[in-house]
Amino acid sequence: MENLLTGLRASAEPTRLRILALAARGSFCVMEFTEILGQSQPRLSRHLRLLCEAGLLDRVREGANVWFTLPDGGSPGGSLARAVVERLPEDDPMLAADRRQAARVLAERARIASESFRRTGADWDEMRALDLPASAVEQALLDLLPAGEIGRLLDIGTGTGRLLELLAPRVTAALGIDASRAMLALARARLSRPGLLHCAVRLADMYRLPLPDGGFDAVVLQMVLHYAEDPAGALAEAARVLRPGGGRLVVVDLAPHGRADCIDRLAHRWPGFSDEAMHDLFTRAGLIPGGVVAVPGPMDMRLWSASRAAEAVPADLFLEATR
Known part of the structure; x- marks a missing residue:
């Protein structure tokens, strides 16, 4: 009282x-x-x-x-x-x-953020820059997530907050995290519109999320993992904050490709991921691999899903995945 x-x-x-x-x-x-x-x-x-x-x-x-x-x-x-x-x-x-x-x-605030992005050359969306089928990917993501209300959503590497805007009608609350303050400035401007007030963003490191265990019903990483120095560590941390007993993780990223310019010009760390590699990453993170959706385009894309079992991720497996 x-x-x-x-x-x-x-x-x-x-x-x-x-x-x-x-x-x-x-x-x-x-x-x-x-x-x-x-x-x-x-x-x-x-x-x-x-x-x-x-x-x-x-x-x-x-x-x-x-x-x-x-x-x-x-x-x-x-x-x-x-x-x-x-x-x-x-x-x-x-x-x-x-x-x-x-x-x-x-x-x-939005004007200042946009001007800052133009000055630094960051006023672009990676899927648009690579001419990827963004609309088809978004529809595939909507179809892959649980039907009806999703619950609490975490978008890791939220960028300008587009996924939060897309999924807002189906979530009770949503949080986007990103390591870029400039990205977060644009995301806040996007999320200031009516109907998006249950969505928020904050600065955070995807390897050390300042979030409690099991706090989210769904976690999404879109066009993030190919930049990760340690994909296994990022997925282990995503698994930690996922709700045990059915929480859903979706990774949206590039299939294997031979585009050297992505490594040189766009600083990609990995040239896409195979289904086998993603299955292994999910398993190492203590997740149960689920379905795979292929989206063809100038560069083929994949949507991989996994869920967290009712039991917690074993400590030794978690440590191994985060090394």
Whole structure:
């Protein structure tokens, strides 16, 4: 009861209610809250600290930046924060003005991110650059994942967040992780639209995911593994966060090819994967290999699926896979 009272006391202040309403629409940093709410940084920092201490906000550091967002709805603080936000009047003039200001800030964030990508030559999508059948791959992925509601989804190497956008209607919550801050800036801009507020992104290393064991019903790695120095380690970590007893992993990547330019120009670490190699990687990660879907194109692609058994991954097998 004390935790509930702490949360209620922390939210019982106009500015903090406005902050929660904004955080329900996406992640914001302190400077963005300052611009939207028109208040000083020291004052807002105090409000943010109180909300975080009460468990109503999550504070995620990415290098020099700190992002604030609502916790997962499964946590006590996250469920309370969402319950409070749901009871805020949609037609409140102050909240409506905050939403307008937030839309302007998000648009500016997307513009800056896009300009940064163009300056660094990173404003491109790999599947488009290789002329791969993106639409066919996306449809195959939708068909391969469990029918109906998927549950909690993790997209490893989310890039600009396209897969989160695609799968949003079928998940209860989704998280995309990437090691590129520039990619995450574009992903946040993409996910700021209505209908995508249950999707979030964060900076993370795919070999050391800052996530609990068994927390996701589905995990996807699309066009990621051919860059991995240690594919076995990446898949072992993906298996760790997959729900035991039926959690589904899908790897989308290139079939074996002889394109030397992918190694030289695009810095691919591996020239595609054979079905046998992927089967072996899944087995080493303690996963049960499933179906394989082939998508022909200028470079053939594969979608490999696997599931996690009810028992945990054996420790010695996990260690071997992560060496």
